[in-house]
Amino acid sequence: MEYGQQMKPTSLIGIIQHCTTVCDGMVTMVACMPDVAQRRMQLRLLRDCADICSLTAQMLARNSPFSRQMALLCAQVCEACGRECMKFPDPHSQHCARVCLHCADACRKYAMCG
Numbered sequence: 001m002e003y004g005q006q007m008k009p010t011s012l013i014g015i016i017q018h019c020t021t022v023c024d025g026m027v028t029m030v031a032c033m034p035d036v037a038q039r040r041m042q043l044r045l046l047r048d049c050a051d052i053c054s055l056t057a058q059m060l061a062r063n064s065p066f067s068r069q070m071a072l073l074c075a076q077v078c079e080a081c082g083r084e085c086m087k088f089p090d091p092h093s094q095h096c097a098r099v100c101l102h103c104a105d106a107c108r109k110y111a112m113c114g
Contacts, residue, residue: 009060012071012110016057019078019103023050026085026096033090042084042093049081049100056107072111078104 023046030039030046056074059067082100085093 009063009067009110012106013057013060015103015106016053016060016074019099020050020053020057022096022099023047023053023081026092029092039088042081042088045077045081045084046096049077052077053103068111071107075104075107075111078107 027043027046027050030036030043033039036043052070052074056067056070059070064070078100082097082104085097085100088094
């Protein structure tokens with residue numbers, strides 16, 4: 001999607017919901033990993049990311065007047081989560097990083113096109 005081109009909210013909602021699902025799944029997975037003590041920040045950010053994505057999707061679905069501001073905050077949290085997940089070499093963390101960074105990009109584009 002080119003800069004300035006507006007994403008349809010329904011497409012964005014799908015991207016955000018996918019990010020919620022991936023992050024929620026990662027919380028469970030990371031909690032069972034042998035190096036969980038070194039992943040405390042990752043766990044916190046995964047929870048934050050899943051929560052903000054869920055709320056943002058709900059606000060977009062009901063066409064909230066605050067949806068663009070929420071999308072911008074969602075982008076910031078998703079980016080932080082994606083960067084943290086990138087630090088871990090396991091394939092699940094790498095996949096989660098890609099999903100989060102994609103969501104961050106989509107949310108940022110939506111927020112800036114208002």
